[in-house]
Amino acid sequence: MKHLLLRLEPIIWLLFGAGILVGTLLLPGYLLTVTLAGPLGILPADALSYDRAYAIAASPLGRLVLLGLIALPLWKGAHHLRSLWIDLVGASSEAAVATLLYLVALVGSVLGLLAVVGL
Amino acid sequence: MDDLQNKTFVVTRFDPDRDAAPRTQSYEIPCRSDWKVLDALNHIKDEIDATLSHRWSCRMAVCGSCGMNVNGEPKLTCKAALAGYGDVVEVAPLANFPIVRDLVVDMEGFMEKFQAVKPWIIEAKARAVEEGPHRQSPEQLEAFRQFSMCINCMLCYAACPVVAREPHFLGPAAIALGHRYNMDSRDEGARERNAIFRGEGTVFSCSYANECTEVCPKNVDPAAAVNQAKLNAVIDWATSLVLPRRGEE
Amino acid sequence: MGLSHPDAMRPPRPAPTRAAPPTLPDGFWTRPRMRRYLLFDATGIVYLLVGLVTLRVAWALAAGPEAWQGLQASFRHPLYLAFHALTLASVLFVGVRFFGLFPKAQPARLGPLKPPPEPAIQAMLYVAWGVVTVALLVVLGGVWP
Numbered sequence: 001m002k003h004l005l006l007r008l009e010p011i012i013w014l015l016f017g018a019g020i021l022v023g024t025l026l027l028p029g030y031l032l033t034v035t036l037a038g039p040l041g042i043l044p045a046d047a048l049s050y051d052r053a054y055a056i057a058a059s060p061l062g063r064l065v066l067l068g069l070i071a072l073p074l075w076k077g078a079h080h081l082r083s084l085w086i087d088l089v090g091a092s093s094e095a096a097v098a099t100l101l102y103l104v105a106l107v108g109s110v111l112g113l114l115a116v117v118g119l
Numbered sequence: 120m121d122d123l124q125n126k127t128f129v130v131t132r133f134d135p136d137r138d139a140a141p142r143t144q145s146y147e148i149p150c151r152s153d154w155k156v157l158d159a160l161n162h163i164k165d166e167i168d169a170t171l172s173h174r175w176s177c178r179m180a181v182c183g184s185c186g187m188n189v190n191g192e193p194k195l196t197c198k199a200a201l202a203g204y205g206d207v208v209e210v211a212p213l214a215n216f217p218i219v220r221d222l223v224v225d226m227e228g229f230m231e232k233f234q235a236v237k238p239w240i241i242e243a244k245a246r247a248v249e250e251g252p253h254r255q256s257p258e259q260l261e262a263f264r265q266f267s268m269c270i271n272c273m274l275c276y277a278a279c280p281v282v283a284r285e286p287h288f289l290g291p292a293a294i295a296l297g298h299r300y301n302m303d304s305r306d307e308g309a310r311e312r313n314a315i316f317r318g319e320g321t322v323f324s325c326s327y328a329n330e331c332t333e334v335c336p337k338n339v340d341p342a343a344a345v346n347q348a349k350l351n352a353v354i355d356w357a358t359s360l361v362l363p364r365r366g367e368e
Numbered sequence: 369m370g371l372s373h374p375d376a377m378r379p380p381r382p383a384p385t386r387a388a389p390p391t392l393p394d395g396f397w398t399r400p401r402m403r404r405y406l407l408f409d410a411t412g413i414v415y416l417l418v419g420l421v422t423l424r425v426a427w428a429l430a431a432g433p434e435a436w437q438g439l440q441a442s443f444r445h446p447l448y449l450a451f452h453a454l455t456l457a458s459v460l461f462v463g464v465r466f467f468g469l470f471p472k473a474q475p476a477r478l479g480p481l482k483p484p485p486e487p488a489i490q491a492m493l494y495v496a497w498g499v500v501t502v503a504l505l506v507v508l509g510g511v512w513p
Contacts, residue, residue, distance in 0.1 A: 009323040010356040013349060020466055023415065025497055027459045029504025031418075034425065035452035037509065039443040047510025048440065050433040056507060057429050065504075069422045077416030083326040084409040087397070091285045091373065101416075108419055115426035135386040191393035214396065215372045217379070217387035225387055227379030262476035276377060280402070283392055286375035302476060327469060328405045346473035354478065 001095045012079065012102065019076030026068055058119045066119075070112030074105040123149040126201065128159055130171065131211045133218050141218055143209075144168075150201055156189055156210065157196040160222075173222040180336055183272030186213050187222050193277035193334045214277040229273055232289050236297030236315055241308025259304040266299035266344045268337045275331035275341050281324050289320035291331035291341035298344040301351060313355035322348045370394065408465055411458040418455045467493040 005012075038048045046052060056062045078101035085097045125147055133141040146163050157175055164171045175185040178197045185196045188211040190204060201208070216224035246253070275291035276282045282290050289297075297316065301309040316322045325345045332342040372390040396402065428439040442448060470493060471486035483489060506512055 006317075006319070006321060009321055010317065010353045013323050014353055019415070020462065021470070024459055024463045024466065025500045026504070027418070028456060028463075028497075029501040030422075030508065031452055031456045031459070032501075033505060033508035035443055036449065036456070039440060039449060044510040048508070050429075050436040052510075053436065054429050057426070066422070066426055070419050070426060072419070073415040073422075074419035077412040077414070077419060080326075080409045080412030081416065084406065084412060086284050087280050087326075087406060087409065104416070105419075108423060112419075112423050112426060115423065115430055119426070119430050133388050135388075141388050141391070188393050191395045191399070211391070211393065214392050215376045215390045217377065217383070217390050219383065219385060219387055225377070225379050225383055227381070227383070228377035231380045280397075280405070283372040283376060283390075283396070286373050286378060326405075326409065327473075328402075329469065330401070330405070333401065340472065342469075343472040346469075347475040350473065350478075351475055 001099055005095060005098055012075075015072075015075040015105075016079035019072040019074070019079070022068055023072035023076055026065060027073070030065075030069055054119070057116075063116045063119060067112055067116045070115075071105075071109035074108045078102050078105040122152060124152065125206075126150045126159070126204070127207045128163065129207060129209045130160075130163070130222070131218075132171070132221050134170075134220060141212075152202060154201045155197055156187075156194070156199045156201060156204075156208065157185055159201060159208070160196060160210065171222075172220045181270060183270035186272045186274050186277070187211065188214050188277060193274035195272060195274070195336050198336055213273060215279070215282045216273070216276070224273075226273070229271075229276060229290070229292070232293040232320065233271070233296065235320065236289065236293050236300075236312055237308060238296045238300060240300065240303065240306050241311065242305075243307050253305045255304055262304070263299045263302035266295045266302070266339055266341075269295060269299075269339045269341075270337055272336065274334045274336065278330040278334040280328050280330065281326060285324050287319045287321075288324045289316070289322065291325075291345060292339075293320075294322050294325075294348055295339060295341040295344035298348040298351070301348070309351070310355060310359075313352045316348055316352045317356060322352055325349070370396065404465075408462065411462050414451075414455050414458040415462075417451070421451075463497060467497075 033043065034048060037043050057066050082094065082098045082101050086094050127145055127147045129143050129145050131141050132138070132144045146167055148159060148162055148167065150159055150162075157178065160171070160173050161175070164173070173185070173187070173196075175197060176182040177184070180195050180198045183195075186193060187196050188194070188209075189196065189199050190209050193213060196210070210222065212218045212222045212224045216226070216228070219225050269292050271292060273292065279291055281288050294316065297312045300306045301312050322345055325342075327342060327346060329342045331345075332340045335341060370392040372392050374389050376390040397406070425439060428435040443452075467490055471483075471489035474483040474489065476482070484492070
């Protein structure tokens with residue numbers, strides 16, 4: 001397990017880097033509209049109607065952005081939680097925790113890809 | 120005239136022949152206002168307690184000998200002014216290192232990591248004398264000059280949370296030094312070092328806490344070096360997948 | 369004094385005298401700078417959760433109008449609003465810290481490529497952040513198309 005993690009570190013780091021950079025760029029605009037202004041009723045009535053939202057999400061760029069909003073934060077989250085675990089608890093148990101966290105990120109990313117492709 | 124002010128120094132003591140574990144001992148001494156912590160330690164050793172052991176040499180922050188934890192922060196004691204502290208100053212050995220005696224730590228673990236990154240110019244073929252010296256532009260020098268300023272004081276190891284948790288981690292100074300050679304235009308050993316950087320002491324253990332840079336007394340910015348090294352190591356890994364090297368599968 | 373990992377900075381061969389184990393100062397994990405770093409790592413839980421919640425958004429879009437209305441209704445719940453507000457705060461915190469650290473992590477040269485000066489990189493990051501955010505506000509906020 002430790003050996004596998006060591007060999008995968010470069011790709012994990014790349015996914016984490018993309019997650020923190022692109023994920024952080026994309027999240028504020030999405031959060032402000034879809035998760036905050038929308039539910040609070042501040043947006044125009046049909047801004048997030050099903051038809052409009054679906055049309056945006058199903059466009060090529062929309063699918064890409066939606067996939068980015070699902071997958072990228074997962075890798076950033078998994079990697080940082082692994083680091084937090086090591087800092088607070090120690091490195092002896094980290095291989096199992098890291099594997100679990102990256103599996104969550106991987107499964108979530110795959111499910112996100114399937115969802116976005118299936119729109 | 121300088122005004123003397125009494126300060127109390129709570130100093131870690133440990134004699135392996137007498138003590139089961141490190142303990143502290145307090146010394147109250149009159150201090151000059153312009154003293155550094157090292158001056159106080161030397162006064163204690165010279166005038167009060169000759170059994171106190173601590174490392175020091177140049178007194179001017181270039182040799183890297185006098186690193187200790189002062190009030191919990193890694194400092195060069197020759198550089199840490201007493202004026203920056205209150206009436207009680209805690210002086211402990213560098214964090215994250217085994218303690219040999221009093222304020223003296225075992226440096227051999229650091230020397231091992233240091234040597235592991237092959238901190239010398241690696242050339243595929245020894246340069247012939249007739250070829251003359253290497254020529255290096257100011258721009259080529261700038262690519263690594265900052266990282267060559269390390270005085271091996273090990274304050275960064277005392278500050279790094281990953282060093283505290285992961286024994287195999289190469290650590291800030293060693294990685295910065297390896298990166299210094301990777302970025303040196305005269306060097307041809309980047310592939311070897313990047314393989315070491317992806318090995319057991321992996322640079323990817325670094326979580327970019329930036330503590331090493333915060334405590335570095337020579338503005339080496341080891342955090343920058345380590346994180347630059349990550350990118351280089353990833354690119355090296357990617358190219359090694361596509362273009363296997365001679366002698367590898 | 370707390371203890372580091374017992375093998376931290378261990379010498380390769382046993383030392384001639386008995387050494388005391390490596391130590392950590394009492395305030396190591398709780399001093400302000402370290403707290404900020406631990407908070408930075410802790411935002412990982414928020415990012416992990418928001419990724420999973422956004423997966424739910426994609427599923428609702430794929431399922432149809434009723435699922436979408438249901439999702440929007442649940443997003444109105446105070447707990448969801450609080451979570452998303454916390455996520456926004458976390459993202460801003462992460463962005464500011466990360467954009468500050470990103471420029472110096474670029475090597476002086478990658479083959480023939482040289483990065484722009486560090487202030488320029490940081491400016492470009494913030495500009496990109498602004499442009500992407502405004503674009504998303506415009507599209508998702510109903511302004512255009």
